[in-house]
């Protein structure tokens with residue numbers, strides 16, 4: 051008698067439990083329902099479950115479920131939240147799993163509630179009473195909005211294992227690196243006044259022009275200085291995303307704001323980049339008589355890199371028969387690496403379907419993912435060190 055519901059039933063229940071995380075408060079929801087489902091299933095499989103509320107958001111939770119003990123072991127990690135959905139652009143109810151054309155449709159089907167159902171279904175079919183090293187299932191909060199769940203775990207060093215897999219949708223390709231992301235706002239404050247006499251004010255837009263040219267020079271330097279052939283776009287990028295300032299042609303612009311992102315390569319530090327940008331600003335302030343502020347729009351995500359020689363990368367390359375690669379999106383990988391794990395990203399479903407209306411996971415992704423999970427558990431939790439060699 052299986053202890054758990056079927057894979058499809060678990061996926062149905064996870065998707066039916068809304069857990070949207072969003073920086074807009076009107077969308078933001080607790081992930082408690084998903085955490086409770088996972089806890090009850092993992093407990094029935096013998097895992098010891100620890101549920102931890104986030105310090106500054108008591109309605110959001112991380113879950114650490116552990117089976118076995120030891121100083122090595124494997125973490126299988128995913129996030130419990132989803133992005134919001136576009137009302138009216140879904141062909142079916144986003145919270146009701148629906149199978150059509152060999153695909154499972156639902157919000158979070160591939161990003162990434164489906165992964166948990168696949169992990170649980172695989173684990174319950176395995177004989178795990180004799181683990182040599184621990185198997186840990188990690189379920190995090192708020193990946194889609196702030197990554198605060200993984201950040202808290204990294205700060206507290208809550209998770210200990212040698213290796214980790216994050217099951218984000220990569221179409222079953224092992225991913226060992228991605229760029230970091232910083233999103234910043236620069237605000238220039240001058241003085242508004244009648245346009246007929248420039249001396250009546252201090253034009254913030256003029257000063258912003260200087261800010262932008264200096265940033266473009268900085269961008270050019272970064273491109274010259276840093277290259278990484280592992281990436282399709284093999285240099286750090288900086289994009290000016292939006293600019294707002296002023297109100298009328300006949301008024302001196304009193305205030306101007308620029309928002310941009312900066313995507314750094316592995317090995318570059320977000321903190322030093324921020325410091326270098328901050329250094330540019332005082333001389334412009336002085337020259338233009340304006341006040342310039344630099345702020346973060348979101349907490350920075352560090353770049354992610356696990357050496358290609360790592361055992362877990364090699365093991366996943368062998369299991370999937372695919373070479374490890376890089377992606378253009380960010381994950382919780384850097385935070386797991388900060389806790390001392392060698393982490394890789396590998397999961398069922400495609401990132402092309404994530405964050406889209408009619409998100410789905412193709413049925414043909416399930417079995418190969420189960421093989422990967424089984425292979426990793428056998429290799430890193432069931433075999434003793436002697437057998438590995």
Ligand SMILES: [Zn+2]
Nearest residue numbers: 129161162218
């Ligand atoms: Zn995701």
